[in-house]
Amino acid sequence: MVRYASLIAANALRNRRRSALTVASIAISLCLLAVLGAAYLALFGEPEASPAEALRLMTHHKVSITQPMPVSFEARIRQIPGVADAMVWQWFGGTYKDARDPRNFFARFAVEPARLFGIRSELRIPAGHRARFQQERTGCIAGRKLAARFAWKPGDRVTLLGDIFPVTLELTIAGIYDDPNNDEILYFNYEYLRELLKAEDAGPDQVGVFIVQVKSLDAVIPVADAIDKEFENSTAPTETVTERAWQLSFLSFLGNLKLFLSSICGALGFTVLLVCANTISMAVRERIREVGIMKTLGFRPGTLVALTIAESTCLALAGGAIGLGLAEILCVMVQSSGTAYAALNLRITAEVALASCAAAVALGVGSSALPAWQASRMNILDALRHTG
Amino acid sequence: MNTPVIATRKLVKEFVRANFHILALHEIDISIEAGAFFTLMGPSGSGKSTLLHLIAAMDRPTRGEIRVLGEDLRALSNRAIAQWRNRHIGFIFQSFNLIPVLSALENVELPLKLTDLSHRERWEHALTALELVGLADHADHLPGQLSGGQEQRVAIARAIVTDPDIILADEPTGNLDAEAAQEVLMLLSRLNREFGKTIVMVTHDPHAASYATEVRHLEKGELKAASSETP
Numbered sequence: 207m208v209r210y211a212s213l214i215a216a217n218a219l220r221n222r223r224r225s226a227l228t229v230a231s232i233a234i235s236l237c238l239l240a241v242l243g244a245a246y247l248a249l250f251g252e253p254e255a256s257p258a259e260a261l262r263l264m265t266h267h268k269v270s271i272t273q274p275m276p277v278s279f280e281a282r283i284r285q286i287p288g289v290a291d292a293m294v295w296q297w298f299g300g301t302y303k304d305a306r307d308p309r310n311f312f313a314r315f316a317v318e319p320a321r322l323f324g325i326r327s328e329l330r331i332p333a334g335h336r337a338r339f340q341q342e343r344t345g346c347i348a349g350r351k352l353a354a355r356f357a358w359k360p361g362d363r364v365t366l367l368g369d370i371f372p373v374t375l376e377l378t379i380a381g382i383y384d385d386p387n388n389d390e391i392l393y394f395n396y397e398y399l400r401e402l403l404k405a406e407d408a409g410p411d412q413v414g415v416f417i418v419q420v421k422s423l424d425a426v427i428p429v430a431d432a433i434d435k436e437f438e439n440s441t442a443p444t445e446t447v448t449e450r451a452w453q454l455s456f457l458s459f460l461g462n463l464k465l466f467l468s469s470i471c472g473a474l475g476f477t478v479l480l481v482c483a484n485t486i487s488m489a490v491r492e493r494i495r496e497v498g499i500m501k502t503l504g505f506r507p508g509t510l511v512a513l514t515i516a517e518s519t520c521l522a523l524a525g526g527a528i529g530l531g532l533a534e535i536l537c538v539m540v541q542s543s544g545t546a547y548a549a550l551n552l553r554i555t556a557e558v559a560l561a562s563c564a565a566a567v568a569l570g571v572g573s574s575a576l577p578a579w580q581a582s583r584m585n586i587l588d589a590l591r592h593t594g
Numbered sequence: 595m596n597t598p599v600i601a602t603r604k605l606v607k608e609f610v611r612a613n614f615h616i617l618a619l620h621e622i623d624i625s626i627e628a629g630a631f632f633t634l635m636g637p638s639g640s641g642k643s644t645l646l647h648l649i650a651a652m653d654r655p656t657r658g659e660i661r662v663l664g665e666d667l668r669a670l671s672n673r674a675i676a677q678w679r680n681r682h683i684g685f686i687f688q689s690f691n692l693i694p695v696l697s698a699l700e701n702v703e704l705p706l707k708l709t710d711l712s713h714r715e716r717w718e719h720a721l722t723a724l725e726l727v728g729l730a731d732h733a734d735h736l737p738g739q740l741s742g743g744q745e746q747r748v749a750i751a752r753a754i755v756t757d758p759d760i761i762l763a764d765e766p767t768g769n770l771d772a773e774a775a776q777e778v779l780m781l782l783s784r785l786n787r788e789f790g791k792t793i794v795m796v797t798h799d800p801h802a803a804s805y806a807t808e809v810r811h812l813e814k815g816e817l818k819a820a821s822s823e824t825p
Contacts, residue, residue: 504677506672586647587647
């Protein structure tokens with residue numbers, strides 16, 4: 207096919223405006239496909255759970271995570287064989303500064319500072335920061351990325367206005383931590399929240415979630431079953447899942463996102479396939495006479511089909527390359543936007559890039575195969591008489 | 595007596611158009627010897643081009659025999675015919691039929707892409723063919739930048755670049771002015787005389803036919819009695 211490169215290039219650039227528009231439409235479509243692919247991978251790509259993560263379970267109310275459980279469950283959970291430790295993991299919600307600005311959104315959890323670094327052992331924090339967090343009742347720690355977003359440093363004050371809870375937290379940054387998985391969370395002392403709730407008489411002894419550390423991998427499933435069995439007949443029956451399953455369960459709030467993303471990708475791919483097929487058909491129709499000439503010179507139908515497919519694939523790959531570049535720029539923009547979407551950690555991975563290239567090739571081949579085959583099958587004389 | 599390079603026997607070609615049978619050629623018997631400059635004349639619709647297409651294996655006969663260079667064309671598969679045409683036939687069209695996005699040199703090189711020649715050899719051959727038709731200095735020109743006469747000369751270069759045994763020309767001067775037509779005819783004549791190419795030309799121009807060594811007339815699909823003419 208290399209010897210036909212000049213012919214393929216000349217044909218691809220024959221109608222420059224049409225080729226540019228085709229490449230642009232493929233680029234935009236594949237850019238969207240790549241971003242959707244990146245989102246799909248970010249949401250559903252299941253990276254290997256870290257050893258620490260694999261040992262963690264999340265226990266919540268069986269009905270819903272919005273239903274509270276008595277905080278006394280924590281002590282009973284610790285008694286279950288196989289459990290290494292357990293602590294409260296309470297979503298606070300609330301607003302920071304102007305709630306209308308999505309850039310002010312970040313995750314805030316009430317935890318037990320004495321237990322946090324044992325259960326979430328992947329957190330890295332200077333000893334001084336850690337000690338301060340464990341000592342100060344109103345202390346909090348912020349992930350490095352989060353701290354950088356708001357230019358926080360130890361000693362800074364952070365006020366969180368409650369919405370789920372009718373209290374206002376006046377926190378002080380005690381330290382900055384690093385977490386390879388997610389360093390955009392703010393952790394504060396559960397005891398501080400509990401005191402405020404007690405003062406407001408707003409159900410201080412109710413919590414949403416317990417995070418449980420299991421002693422060994424073999425014990426993960428038995429412990430989960432044992433916890434749920436322990437509270438089976440209580441006022442708050444529980445459901446205990448692995449941390450990974452817990453994270454994925456939030457996606458279920460969005461409905462069948464997998465199907466939704468797949469449907470958009472499918473519809474997008476099919477639409478751009480039709481657009482390309484139409485363009486290539488038009489290009490082939492205009493060149494039917496040339497097909498007749500080339501057949502007269504001795505070109506076989508198979509070669510003519512291959513030439514058309516190669517031309518179409520080159521255009522599709524050019525569009526794909528531009529689309530991938532645009533997708534990369536888009537992902538970087540989302541990452542640096544400081545919005546909640548940044549947490550998705552959208553990245554054009556090698557997997558997404560390869561899939562996009564494959565989609566471009568499929569687009570090139572799929573859109574040109576039929577028109578090329580039809581033209582190549584034409585009788586030479588009919589092709590030479592063609593006046594399209 | 596030379597061996598005929600083209601021989602037909604009771605060659606019939608019928609076309610079916612909307613349930614109507616049109617008899618384009620009726621029991622044609624011709625024999626063209628190697629090195630001949632054979633011209634077919636006749637009015638429009640007489641079947642001249644149809645016969646030329648059958649000789650080039652661009653179409654299949656309805657009945658009868660056709661042997662070109664000793665090959666029974668009816669017996670060849672489509673794949674074999676394409677290869678055979680590339681090796682043995684050079685075809686010149688009335689409307690030049692150059693690929694508009696390729697330069698003169700690339701157009702001439704096109705049939706050589708089907709050979710085993712290297713890129714350099716292909717370009718050398720193509721340039722030689724262009725030199726032969728006097729257009730080496732126009733190698734980089736696109737067809738749109740050439741005059742009609744020059745385009746036809748490029749088409750002739752393309753037809754001869756594979757060194758075919760037979761050159762078939764379908765009204766090669768039909769779209770040219772008198773001066774350009776003269777150049778093309780002299781070129782064909784030179785290819786016939788100096789390079790020994792067998793040429794079969796279809797024309798309805800008596801002046802063009804005067805360059806031929808043999809002229810036959812077709813009327814309503816039937817070949818008229820033979821007469822030999824020399825230029």
